[in-house]
Every structure is written in C-alpha cells, then in structure tokens.
Amino acid sequence: MDCCDLKRFFVVLTLLRICKEAAAYNFPLALANCKDHCGDVSVLYPFGIGQGCYKDKWFEVVCSNSSDQVSVPFLLSIRREVLSFDLGSYSNSIYGRSRYQSNKIRILSPLKHTGCSNGSIGDSSSLNLTGSPFFISDSNKFTAIGCNNKALMKGKGSQIVGCEATCTYENDTARGCVGYKCCQTQIPSGLQVFDATVEKMIPGQAGCQVAYLTHFELSPSMFTSPQLQEYGKYVMMELEWVLDVFPIPSEGSTTVLCAESTKGALASIISANLYLYPPTGYQCWCKHGYQGNPYIPGGCQDIDECRNSHQNICGKNKCVNVPGSFRCESIWPAILSGTLSTGLLLLVVGIWWLCKVNKKRKAAKQKRKFFKRNGGLLLEQQTLFLQGSVNRTKLFSSNDLEKATDRFNASRILGQGGQGTVYKGMLEDGMIVAVKKSKALEEANLEEFINEIILLSQINHRNVVKILGCCLETEVPILVYEFIPNRNLFDHLHNPSEDFPMTWEVRLCISCEVADALSYLHSAASIPIYHRDVKSTNILLDEKHRAKVSDFGISRSVPIDDTHLTTIVQGTIGYVDPEYLQSNHFTGKSDVYSFGVLLIELLTGEKPVSLLRRQEVRMLGAYFLEAMRNDRLHEILDARIKEDCDQEEVLAVANLARRCLSLNSEHRPTMRDVSNELDRMKSKKRGIQSRIQNDEEHRNIRVAMPESMSLFYSSPDIVIENSSFSLESEPLMLHKTQ
DSSP: OOHHHHHHHHHHHHHHHHHHHHHHHOOOSSOTTSBOEETTEEOOTTSEESTTSSSSGGGEEEEEEOTTSOEEEEETTTTEEEEEEEOOEEEEOTTSOEEEEOOEEEEEOOEEEESOSOGGGOOOOOEEOTTSSEEEOTTOEEEEESTTEEEEEEOSTTOEEEEEEBSSOSOTTOOSSBSBSEEEEEOOTTBOEEOEEEEESSTTOOOOEEEEEESSOOOGGGOOTTTOGGGGGGOEEEEEEOOOOOOOOOTTOOOOOSOOOTTTHHHHEEOSSOOOOSSOOOOOEEOTTEEEOTTSTTOEEEOOGGGOTTTOOOTTSEEEEETTEEEEEOHHHHHHHHHHHHHHHHHHHHHHHHHHHHHHHHHHHHHHHHHHHTTHHHHHHHHHHHGGGSOOOEEOOHHHHHHHTTTTOGGGEEEEOSSEEEEEEEOTTSOEEEEEEEOOOOGGGHHHHHHHHHHHHHOOOTTBOOEEEEEOSSSSOEEEEEOOOSOBHHHHHHSOOTTSOOOHHHHHHHHHHHHHHHHIIIIISSSOEEOSOOOGGGEEEOTTOOEEEOOOTTOEEOOTTOOOEEOOOOSOTTTSOHHHHHHOEEOHHHHHHHHHHHHHHHHHOOOSBOTTSOGGGOBHHHHHHHHHHTTOHHHHSOHHHHTTSOHHHHHHHHHHHHHHTOSSGGGSOOHHHHHHHHHHHHHHHHHHHHHHHHHHHHHOOOOOOOSSEEEEEEOSSEEEEEEEEOTTSSOOOOEEOO
C-alpha cells in the first residue's frame, strides 16, 4: 500500500463515518447553497469552498486536482493539502465531568531527510503557523526513521525535542518505535512551528535519514533497509484550530460565541465554557445528546438515542426520546393503557354500530308508517281494482329523490302552488325530472292525492304531462314527472321574452293541442276524466314549444253512464264554471267553460282576474262577453297579434270562446266539438297556405297582401259580411241568415 492508497483509505473511512451520521440525523455540513465536498473529503464550515462559504481568509479551501487527477482540498492560508476535516465533540464522563475533543484537520506533514537517493521522497520543508488560528496537536509524535539517524526539532522556548534511531539490536524484546530503525517522542502542546534537522550519528556512514510529525504509532517491523521508502505511508499530521481571537469574558458574562440553533439552540451549544489554546480563541461543541455542526445556525440537532440499540439502556422497558437525552418507561402502563384504549375504542364502535342499526330500524319503521299514511295501501288497492287499465307506477326511495334534488335545495325550485312545491332534479341515469313535493297531506285529502297518481297512470297522450313515479315513504308524498323545460303558458303570455314570441300562429297551435288533450281525457280515455282546474298556469311548454296539460290534483274520473260529479266547489277564480258554483255539479262542460277562458287569454293577453278593470268585468269572461255584445272585439285583442293575425281565424276563435262561456252548459259545445273545430281552422289555414305556395310556384309572380281583408264567415246559424273589414276599423256586425 503506497502513500496515495493509504490517504484514500483514510479519507473514505472518515467520509463514511460523516455520511452515516449525516444520514442518521440529517444535519448540515456547510452553509446553505455552498459546496460541501471536494472529491471524497467533506468540507465543514467554518471552512468553505467559494466566496461567502467560509468564515474568513484562514478557512478558505480550494478544490484542485492532484497529480493523479483526483480532486483534493487545498487550504490556501497554510498552503497544505487537507486529508480530512473533523469537528470536535463533547460528552459527560462517567464521573460527571465534561470531556471535549478539539476541532481537527489532518494534512500531509512536511518532512526533513538526508542521504536518501530517491529525490521524490519528500519536500524537506518546514511549517510555520504563527499568527494563524491553527496549531499542531500534541497527539502527533516526532518521528525519526533510518539507521544512524539523529533527529531534532525545537519545542517551546529553549526546549529541544529529538530522538535517535539505529539498526543495532539493543533490546530484543522492543516492539515499539523506540530506537531500532525508528524512534518516536511526544511533543509539547500549542506548537505552531515545525522545523526539524536530521544528521548522522556516525559521520561518514551511508544511509537515508528522515524526520517528520505523525499521529500514527509505528514499530520497527514496518520498515526495511536501506532506503526506508515506507515512511511516506504515515506522513499525516493533525492540526487543531480555534475561531476568532476574543477578550476572555469576565465571570458571569453571557457573551454568546457560537451559532444559534432554531430549536432550543443555546441548550444544545456550548458557548460559555471555553477551551483555550495558544493562540487564544474559542471552539464550539454540540452538547451531549445533540449532533451536528455548531457553527451553523440550526446545526446542532437532537439525537434519537432510542434508534440506536447500543445506546438504549432501558432493557425491556420502553425508551422515550427527549431533547438531549432519553428516558425509560415501564411497558406495563403502556400495555394497560393500550388495552384500555382498545377496549374503549371497541365499546365506542359497538355503541355507534348499535345506534346506527337502531336508527336504520327506526327509519325503516317510519318509512313504512309514512307509506301507509300517504295512501300506499290505497294505491295498491286502486291498482288491483283497475287491474290492467293502469300502468304500473314506479316507487322511488326517499334517498333517490334527496340525491336527485340536492336534498330539496331551494335553488332547485321550479314553482310553488296550492298543491305543493316543484323541484328540478336529476336521477342517477342522468334523466332530468320534475319532483313535486306535496304539502302536508291530511287524511281527508288522501284520496285526492292517490287520485292524481291513478289518473296520470292511465293517460298516454303527447299533450299531457307523464308521471314517472312517486315516493310515499316520506312525511309528505312526492310525485316525479317528466321535466317540461319552457315554463308555463301564463308566464309566456304575461312575461313575454324575445326567445319565444307569442304570435297568433303559436297561440292557435297551443289552443288546438290543449283542446285535443282535454277531448282525449273526456272521451278517449278508458274512463272519462274531468280535469277540473284548466288554466294557463297548468299548461306547460316543452323544448319544441308543444303544450302539455299538467296538475291533476283535483281531477276526477266518472263512470261512463254518469253525467256529472257532485263535489265541494274547487278550482281557480276566473276559470270556474258559474253553473258549477250554483249546483255543485261538475260536468265535462265545466272543463269547456274553463277552456273558453283560456281561449280568451290567448286572444286578449289579459289575466283571468284583474283589479284594474271595473268591478262588474273584473272576471275575464264577463269582460270578453261585454266586448262581444258591444262589437268591441278589436279593442280588447292583444296588441302583439293585431298586426299579423288572420282576422277570420281570430273572429272564429272568439265566437267559439263565446259559445264555451254560455251560462247554460247545454248550449256549450263538447271538448270533442271544440277540438274538431280548432283542427278545421288549423287545417284550413294549412290548406290556404299550401294553395298560395303552389300558386306562387306555378305563376312565378309576387303577391301583394292588401292592408285590409274581406271576410266571409258562415255557419249554420250565422253569416258575417263586411266587404272591407279591419280590426282597426269599425266594430263587427253580426247578421242572422234569412
């Protein structure tokens, strides 16, 4: 093993030790953003590589390449290669006294030699550290190697240190480096100068004599004659160092000399106990139980002694780490505490589980109670009674509908009415629905609610809102309908929007679709159904603006042979049949009356009841009939349709509405008649438009529409003649045919 190999071996051992400690406790070596290694050597602050990374000029390190192209640290202030940097340590002795190990660096030692034939043996240089913070450690030994060698060096003052080495066996039992081939002797502490001399004990005798300082203990067996090349393996000197020279603090001084830590720094750093050397200065250590670099803020960190088995003296007891130390705790309280904690946890979990099971049982019982109270049994009976004539209604769970409506969030409300509140919801399959949460259901109204479900389950018409299912296990019953997105007819008439203008063609189409739905209910359904609450707020418009009749809460089915229902008067003011008010007999003609009011709304754009009108005509029906009697239809028409309406159709619809409003129900048409007449108007309009389109295509001419139109309207009883009629001109004149 040559000198370079030994150096590398020593450096690797030191590096492994430092890395192991750093990995275990993760303390910083150098200042932040500074290089902390040069080759295999760790560079510890206050030493540093680069500007701002070292404390002062004495500690500046340059990382350069050696002769074999390996990066090595070079301490500029003393012009020596450094083999390792080592921080001191502090510990408490077994006698209660503190022990300190100084900060050290190891360098290649200078040497003196003579009579050696190999010129590469050494540099024969000296080392002078005077004025620097470095001094030669007394752990080094002055060493002389070679036969006939007398080596001397200066100590302190006039003191001379030296020894002699011969190749003559004076003591066969000698095993140390005590004179045979080599000799070693102690040096005084605090030296800052090394300058040795070597000379022959017997002048004229050939041989190689060498002298240097090393911290190794040598023996004669390490060397062979005559040239003794092996000395180069051990040329490693230890230097100690201190920080800035400072005045020695007086007794009781609290001067802080070492870096502060972020976690109880002063408790982990020794700064008041000074280890003084020539030159005067100070060193820092991490206290016992801490490890790291005390010269860096936050550098001393607590050691977890419990992680190191050789430091855990607790035996079978539990080791608990505390700042700077550890303590032993009996494991039995911990075991007992753990057992009690586990038992308590199991008890709490058991109670929670029992409460949860009990809560579910109560909830299930409550749901069954609500199902019975909300008419679930009645619904089952009605379904069995009607058998195949009723489509099976889906029963939703309360959890499904709460999730669909975000727990019936107020932001989901679509509308509120006398029967309940309607929410917008989305089912798990992504379907958008309208969820109607009824108001508190009294037992007297139970049959009425179930009636709506039964009626809607029988209806299958494109202009009637479909029911998708219901939920009866909640405190108040809930119905689920198909979602109709475009508001109701009342909103479109009285709160118009540019997105959907209510033209005459649209109004006529809506009236035809509503009439068709009511006609179906009265005569085409398996059991005749009277709606009993026909009004514009119950007419919804879908995405294609088709009319959908909704809200069958007070509807009734009647046996085919019966002509009317005898009930308590129910309905909406302005739409209720006056004959029904007097007799309590509701017939199909009562729905016809309500539809007549709806036609008038479409014609006039007026509300069914208005306090702005005179008292005798506050009801829209009376207001319309008075206008018809006085030939003032053109005055009450909605201004939005006057310009673009077909005047003949308007007059025909007005007369149909007047017939629907007849005080004598026998004079009113049936809903089938109303639907057929509206369909004829629509078909006639479609035919006229088709003929005009065909004429334009065949003649290829532009047709100019006159400002006014001639109307000829005839019926079996009435003929209207006006050669130049305009809704903006004179009142209509009605003549009986002769």
